[in-house]
Amino acid sequence: MSTSEKRLPVGQLLGLMLRRFRADLYALGQEAGYANLRESHLQVFGNIDWTGTRLTDLAARASMTRPSMLELVDDLEKAGYLERRPDASDGRAKLICLTRDGRRVLARALRAVRDIERVYADEVGSERFEAACRTLQELLRGTPGPRSSPNPPAR
Amino acid sequence: MSTSEKRLPVGQLLGLMLRRFRADLYALGQEAGYANLRESHLQVFGNIDWTGTRLTDLAARASMTRPSMLELVDDLEKAGYLERRPDASDGRAKLICLTRDGRRVLARALRAVRDIERVYADEVGSERFEAACRTLQELLRGTPGPRSSPNPPAR
DNA sequence: GCCGAAGCTTAGGAAACCTTACTATACTGG
């Protein structure tokens, strides 16, 4: 009974797998000494541009609301990984930029993610792993996107 | 460039996909009139046996702690979907059993999950969908399991 | 120059988990 075992429902598979991934990544982070970084902060590092990104865009890319993203950004700014710079092209906006430390973290995080993905690829074969990722990505296409639009019309 | 688009990191894929699944399922539940059921309650319905299951086992199967599972079970008992019966074979234990209503919900939920999976399968082809599920399941094998052991030795 | 839209932020809260610690029953070795 190796692979013919009855398969779990997708929900469980996704939930458990996400847990594993987060735990794996968090562990690497802690190992590397970034004790002040939590899993959710990757929502920032995973979506920010090297040249800086506006909060609204960060939120949209991460499919979360602006206040939620704001909290993450505040954390990381306090920790010294981000800084806010006025956006020259729009006085309302601020560009969220990586500091030197932030860039270092991002580079490390990207490497960590790649490492973890490599481990997964080794476990099931890189073709199957990539195929699964592509399938997931395709399932995601044409679905919601950001949880809430730029600004709820407030009625 | 249909599938050659740069793929998101696994973490994002899993997270977003889990969101989609939960939203889909929750929507079906609401549609069916189960307004008092939340997504997390499926952790119970997804792991309980028709003949009843002990809390500890439920928690272990759902990979969560007993207090967490307890809360879910309490909710569902209050809502009339579960009842606790003494376990004849162990005076400490109680069997968490489905009531008639609970059985109805479970049946419906199983159907809903199957329906959703069918939709996914249609979107990407059922072979690719099943392959992805099998890959995930395999990645899950040989990893953590329950978050915390039966009873932390209390130091 | 005014007004709706778009940007960020504040305040407050809810959901889904967790840890710690307690009681009551069961099992086990002396």
Next chain:
DNA sequence: CCAGTATAGTAAGGTTTCCTAAGCTTCGGC
């Protein structure tokens, strides 16, 4: 048989990660 330890369920309280609602500020067209 009975002391000690492990296990089932539970209570209390906290953390994390999101959310909604409601500002305030700046922009841009009229």
